[in-house]
Amino acid sequence: MTEFPQLAAFQRGHGVIRLVGHRGARGVMPENTMQGFEFTLACGVKLLEFDVAITRDGVPVITHNHHLTRSVARDGSGNWIEGDEPKLSSLTWKDLAAYDVGGLDGQSAYGQRFPDQAYLNGARIPRLSDLCALINRPGHGDIHLMLEIKSDPDRLKNTQARAEIVAAIVDEVRTAGLTKRTLMHSFDWDLLQECAAQAPEMPTSFLTQLPENDADVGEDEATQAGPVITRDSYHTLPDLVSQAGGRLWCPYFLDVTADTVMRAQDLGLIVAVWTVNEANDIDRMIDLGVDAIVTDYPGRVQRKLLDRGLDWLPRACC
Amino acid sequence: MTEFPQLAAFQRGHGVIRLVGHRGARGVMPENTMQGFEFTLACGVKLLEFDVAITRDGVPVITHNHHLTRSVARDGSGNWIEGDEPKLSSLTWKDLAAYDVGGLDGQSAYGQRFPDQAYLNGARIPRLSDLCALINRPGHGDIHLMLEIKSDPDRLKNTQARAEIVAAIVDEVRTAGLTKRTLMHSFDWDLLQECAAQAPEMPTSFLTQLPENDADVGEDEATQAGPVITRDSYHTLPDLVSQAGGRLWCPYFLDVTADTVMRAQDLGLIVAVWTVNEANDIDRMIDLGVDAIVTDYPGRVQRKLLDRGLDWLPRACC
Numbered sequence: 001m002t003e004f005p006q007l008a009a010f011q012r013g014h015g016v017i018r019l020v021g022h023r024g025a026r027g028v029m030p031e032n033t034m035q036g037f038e039f040t041l042a043c044g045v046k047l048l049e050f051d052v053a054i055t056r057d058g059v060p061v062i063t064h065n066h067h068l069t070r071s072v073a074r075d076g077s078g079n080w081i082e083g084d085e086p087k088l089s090s091l092t093w094k095d096l097a098a099y100d101v102g103g104l105d106g107q108s109a110y111g112q113r114f115p116d117q118a119y120l121n122g123a124r125i126p127r128l129s130d131l132c133a134l135i136n137r138p139g140h141g142d143i144h145l146m147l148e149i150k151s152d153p154d155r156l157k158n159t160q161a162r163a164e165i166v167a168a169i170v171d172e173v174r175t176a177g178l179t180k181r182t183l184m185h186s187f188d189w190d191l192l193q194e195c196a197a198q199a200p201e202m203p204t205s206f207l208t209q210l211p212e213n214d215a216d217v218g219e220d221e222a223t224q225a226g227p228v229i230t231r232d233s234y235h236t237l238p239d240l241v242s243q244a245g246g247r248l249w250c251p252y253f254l255d256v257t258a259d260t261v262m263r264a265q266d267l268g269l270i271v272a273v274w275t276v277n278e279a280n281d282i283d284r285m286i287d288l289g290v291d292a293i294v295t296d297y298p299g300r301v302q303r304k305l306l307d308r309g310l311d312w313l314p315r316a317c318c
Numbered sequence: 319m320t321e322f323p324q325l326a327a328f329q330r331g332h333g334v335i336r337l338v339g340h341r342g343a344r345g346v347m348p349e350n351t352m353q354g355f356e357f358t359l360a361c362g363v364k365l366l367e368f369d370v371a372i373t374r375d376g377v378p379v380i381t382h383n384h385h386l387t388r389s390v391a392r393d394g395s396g397n398w399i400e401g402d403e404p405k406l407s408s409l410t411w412k413d414l415a416a417y418d419v420g421g422l423d424g425q426s427a428y429g430q431r432f433p434d435q436a437y438l439n440g441a442r443i444p445r446l447s448d449l450c451a452l453i454n455r456p457g458h459g460d461i462h463l464m465l466e467i468k469s470d471p472d473r474l475k476n477t478q479a480r481a482e483i484v485a486a487i488v489d490e491v492r493t494a495g496l497t498k499r500t501l502m503h504s505f506d507w508d509l510l511q512e513c514a515a516q517a518p519e520m521p522t523s524f525l526t527q528l529p530e531n532d533a534d535v536g537e538d539e540a541t542q543a544g545p546v547i548t549r550d551s552y553h554t555l556p557d558l559v560s561q562a563g564g565r566l567w568c569p570y571f572l573d574v575t576a577d578t579v580m581r582a583q584d585l586g587l588i589v590a591v592w593t594v595n596e597a598n599d600i601d602r603m604i605d606l607g608v609d610a611i612v613t614d615y616p617g618r619v620q621r622k623l624l625d626r627g628l629d630w631l632p633r634a635c636c
């Protein structure tokens with residue numbers, strides 16, 4: 001099996017459970033913004049999760065949904081967008097720069113999920129290249145990227161479109177010289193196969209969520225292209241990920257069980273659970289022995305780990 | 319009455335209630351650190367509250383307690399300090415640089431009050447001059463400082479010591495050219511008189527707290543040198559502050575009443591309440607019509623204000 005240098009950064013170790021900032025640190029700073037990533041790095045978090053989609057003119061940009069979302073995006077006049085939410089694939093990179101994504105609409109169901117998130121003016125949807133430039137700055141050599149590729153639900157069966165999306169993203173990561181610090185991460189297993197074919201130098205990371213637990217109000221549903229899984233067949237997932245060539249399995253934290261974590265680790269998979277925000281859930285994931293915890297509240301997970309005598313990085317040897 | 323240009327930044331206006339970051343943003347980032355101040359500014363907060371004390375060698379430094387505190391300070395080996403907590407006035411600025419104040423001990427009562435605070439390695443107690451340099455950077459011309467001077471309880475009646483402390487701090491603020499952007503803020507009313515005498519170009523800001531509501535576990539008590547106030551005589555406070563020449567009255571949020579807020583504002587005082595962190599308390603303070611809310615959670619207060627159609631800055635005119 002190919003050894004990928006980036007895997008060690010996501011793997012648990014003696015006294016170490018890894019901490020991944022979700023969309024930066026969505027509980028504290030606007031998601032998928034440069035301001036959010038800078039904050040997350042300032043907290044000493046070394047692993048960044050974020051979402052990439054492609055504009056009409058082929059620019060990989062960092063945003064979660066496939067349309068500009070009313071609860072997140074303000075137009076040039078500072079108003080929440082009205083009418084139809086424009087599709088990302090219908091907008092150019094230049095079009096996107098007109099929208100401010102620095103805060104949440106507190107009247108929306110989505111906004112109410114993150115009442116502590118700071119409200120900035122003038123934050124833009126960044127390009128993947130902007131984030132790459134940030135982590136290529138001196139002092140950030142130990143930062144790694146969990147790069148989630150969002151499949152456009154309207155083009156899920158379009159092999160050509162899928163190949164183009166992957167090519168654009170791989171090209172960006174290669175240009176930035178970051179293939180040894182990046183994971184290719186998706187709910188779309190077909191897309192991950194395309195990643196492995198085009199960029200065998202990067203490991204693939206397989207997201208899963210049971211349909212019964214899909215309750216992320218205000219977000220696009222996870223478009224899962226892969227095996228149809230139910231609670232009854234859940235125990236087969238680690239083997240399926242392993243057979244598909246995955247190196248990480250990333251289950252939704254409410255789905256996962258002690259048995260499946262153990263089976264995945266026995267198969268050599270790294271288990272990274274998402275998105276774990278509440279104190280008792282963090283505790284439960286630590287108890288399950290996962291490798292990595294993806295969270296909107298990095299400070300909260302740091303404190304939980306320390307309280308239990310753990311750390312998110314190996315302590316420097318003396 | 320002298321007009322101080324900085325007062326407008328702390329005063330409420332049409333649709334505007336002011337937001338002050340407490341010790342930076344203690345709920346999110348380590349208190350009174352440069353990392354915390356940078357985060358607070360990144361959130362679009364324009365008013366910074368922080369605490370200043372003086373080292374043995376006369377350097378104004380930014381820290382709350384008069385001793386290095388076990389729940390906050392780690393020694394050179396990364397361990398929480400043990401034995402007697404050294405007094406700040408017994409340490410030089412160089413001595414202080416050996417201590418890391420980038421995180422809280424989760425086992426301590428104080429640490430448990432802020433479970434989401436990020437845990438950094440390598441954060442130092444800053445000098446007042448470090449913060450002045452930060453806010454003198456381009457783009458920060460609209461930042462104002464609520465500079466709290468902590469009276470050393472052992473030297474409370476020492477007029478000479480008090481004059482020296484004030485002189486050192488005033489000198490620093492003048493050297494940085496920030497006298498038009500700084501308030502002198504304290505529980506020690508005698509010390510504020512000394513400030514007014516030495517630096518009449520800066521307004522004074524009077525902190526108060528009823529003894530019955532003093533419940534800030536893990537912190538030095540507020541050493542209040544001023545009138546002895548009880549619940550029965552509470553209504554006299556605005557007049558006392560005004561007679562003492564104060565321009566701000568800063569009551570503890572659990573003490574304050576609608577009548578006293580109104581009386582203070584009738585007297586021309588600005589009312590800034592501290593430290594308001596819970597959603598329902600923020601609501602209550604908005605309802606009381608205070609001028610400014612001092613908080614450990616700036617994002618939470620931003621969202622509350624916006625939800626109620628308010629802002630913390632006057633909207634740019636179109």
